[in-house]
Structure formats: structure tokens, C-alpha cells
Amino acid sequence: MFGRCTVEYDGRAASSLGAGNRLLILKPDGTALVHTDEQRTPVNWQPPGSEHRAAVRDGRLRVRSVRENPDERLDVRFDRVEQVSALPVTGGRSVDVYGSEEDLRHRILDEPELVEPGFEPAATERATAAGPVDVFGHDDEGRPVVVELKRRRVGPDAAGQLGRYVEALARELPDGTEVRGVLVAPSVTDRAGELLAEKGLSHVPLSPPASSTTPSGDGRGSTTAPERSTDADDGAD
Template identity: 70%
Template sequence: MTATTVHQPTHREALWALEDAFERGDLITVFGRCTVEYDGRAASSLGVGRRLLVLKPDGTALVHTDENQKPVNWQPPGSEHHAAVRDGRLRVRSVHTSPDETLAVRFETVEQLSAMSVSGRRDLSVTGSEADLRNALLDRPALIESGFEPLATERPTDAGPIDLFGRDSDGRPVVVELKRRRVGPSAASQLQRYVAAIEREEGDNAAVRGILVAPSVTDRARRLLAEHELEFVAVEPPSSTGDAGENNTLDTEPAETNAFDLAVDDSAHDSAGDATGNDESEAAGTVPADEESN
């Protein structure tokens, strides 16, 4: 089992950790001072208190205190998790659409956030990891494009570590974000942050390129990539035989433009599957939201 934990992160750092964990399909726990509100079949609220929020990859959301075995609020499987930073505070929502129900947890402070990959799911399929994909690209950088030269992995920036950094055949800086499965807008948002960080380091005339490498992307992610002149290369993670799939068609043509803008400021980050109609940019997981006071 792979587990990552951050202690006393800033609200932005907690958002980034949630964003990555949503993409991986991790089991997530967040502990801190928060308020809890539910709106749906009825309405309920909990004032400020130290609580444990559990977000499961099947969409389940649980809010626990230090008493009793049952959660004080919960959402069933099939909800969708979202995270954003609003007014300088981390907000996590679990949204359920049938019936319409929303559980909103607003953190005043985040004391600990953990994300864990969990085995034993009956529908689990074995695929290559992001580390396997990275190693395959280091061995065969032409899978990204001819002339690409890898220079560093996990390169630190003020927006977080970059999966793979290098230069193209013209010497331009290239930021490569790796994902082992189909991804949505949150991956495009993440790549944009890293590109902006390198642009700040390299200067205004750096002409930094950003390339998202994944098996596939959603239409919404494709539009965001095109709007921000980012690129997509389709590569499957290595199979059990160790071969990376070479479905590496470079997709750089702008898709249709729409009114959706990628948010890259401190207040919010967009992510996949925000079906709520809310105009805030958020990171989204794969769970329907439902909360009930017990």
C-alpha cells in the first residue's frame, strides 16, 4: 500500500494533495477544525469543531468525532467529491444528484491529510503505475516527441514537484505531467500551475511548453488544454510485460472554445466532473455527495 501524509499543510497545499489523491482514486482522511453543513432532503449544520473527514474512492463520505461508532454526517457511495480554496479556507463538498444533496465541510485549519491506495477491491484491475510510466519515458523519451531530452524528475517548483522536466529539440523548457489513467480538468489545471511556475523562474520570454501524458482525457480537459496552449500525448502505462503503449499521437489543435476558464489562482482550482453548475473552480473526485445527521 502506498500512503502519503502531510502535517499542518496550508489550505492551498491541502487542495493540491486532495487533487492528486482524487486523480489516483485514493482513500483520503482529513483532520482539522471545521464546520459541516448538509442540504438536501432536510438541512443540518455543525459548528466549529475538530473532526475527521473520510473520503472513499467509491463516493462515500464520512464525518467522525471522538465519540461513537457512527459518523455524525455521511454521504453514500456514488457521490462526487469536490475541493476548492475559497476565502483562504479549504472547502470539501460531497454532491449527490439523485436525490439532490450536498455535504459541505469548511476547514478553518487542516492538521493532517493522508491519502492511501487501497487494495482488495473486487473490481480492481492491475495497470502500470505512474512510476512505471515515468521510467518508460526516461528510457524512450521519443514517446513524448522526437528530440525531447529529459533533464529531471520530481523537479521542485513553488507550485509543487514536476513529474518530468526537460527541453525540446529547440531548447524550450518542457513541463511533463504524468497520469496513469484517463483524466479530467484537474490534470489540466495542475499542469498549468507547473508551467506558470517555470515561467516565473525562467522569465517572460521562456516560451515554456506543457505536455500532459495519459492514456486519455475527457472532452472538458481537452478544451482546457487547448485554451491554455497546453498539449496532450496519449501513452498507456507499461503492461506486465514492461512495454509502454505507443498510442502517442500529439494532440495540440485547439478544441472548441467555451465559456469555461481554467482557474489557477489561490482561491480555486478546477477539476473533473463538476456537475453542480457552480462557477467555482474545484478539484473533483469520483463520488456522489450525501450527508445526513445521525
């Protein structure tokens, strides 16, 4: 539903939006979303489980979304309605996410020989002074190995990052300990390859699995609800 409206919320806080052209979306699960012409998150909303009611009061269409626990009410009052549409949206919430670094990590842990024969993972997200190491392990001679994972073609920055991890870990271990570094990525630029060679680091060309399924609504792993608007009346748009 699109038109000129005001929006008032009362519940855990209170907020009021002055008259403006806005888009109101009501979903079968009880979700209500009020969108303006800015940003991707709604300016106000009600979660799934809310109940929607509509009535005409004093010549204005009022759409009310009510939630009982906790007690919350969202009122959208239209001075003018430009469009009303009812559309059967289908397809569910499962999203195919293509080639994440997490998928690549699982692939390495399941098949460590993809890094090199004899490689044995020991930890993930191992802390160092330069930051957490994606995968830490040992080669077939027992030498520490830092594995940095990238889901796409990378340049010199990735080579430098791996070098910093290797140097930081070497400072933590007994003097003389040789720490190896391996960059796992589908491909690297020529300059990145040169830097890896200069630092004595290796590159293993490997891509993440084709896809994995996540219930996330946006395909990027985020399921966090938008923050409730608590601004005072913002006046006319």
C-alpha cells in the first residue's frame, strides 16, 4: 500500500512520523513494514505474529498492527492512497549462497590434503597479535602452517595479510621456529604472486564449494531485526 500517511508507534517506546509518502507492506505472518525513500531498512515495523486491522475514520484509512506480548501498536493513517496491491509472494526463505569463505573453511577441514599432503588442521580462528588465523595446523614435518582463506581472486593486500600473520605467530613461538604460510584462493594477481614468492609463502588455487543453503532473508547471513524508530515527529516530508 502506497500513499501519503502519518505513522505512530506505541509500545516499548513511542514515536511519531509526520505526513509523507510512504510504502506500507503487510505480510501474511503478521509482519508490518513502513518504508520511506531512504535506506533498505524500514523506518518503523511490527514483527511476525502481529495482527492487522483496517478501518476508515473521519475520511482517513487507518491501518493498525497490534502485538500483544509485549503490548505494541503501530498506526498508519492515510490522507491519500495512491496504490493498493495484494500479491501472492511465494518461494520460502532458503537462499543459495555461492562460495562463502566459511564453505571454503569446511572444505579444508574435511579434506586437509587439499592444502598439501600431510597437512593437519589444529585450530580455526587462532588468535595472533595480527588478528585471527583462518586455519592453523602443521605440515608433515611438524612445522606450523598459517592458512589464509579467500573466496575470490586476490591481490597484494591478501599476500601482505598472510605475511603479517606468519610474522606475528613466529614472534610467539620459540626462536628459530619456521612458520609457513599458505594462501588458499581461486587465483592471485601477478603482483600478489611475486609478493608471496618474496616472503617464502605459498598459494593453493582452490575455490569454495558451489553453494550452500541458509535460512537468511537476504542471503548474506543477517537475520537481525531493524532497530525501532523512536524519533520524535519529523514533520512533513
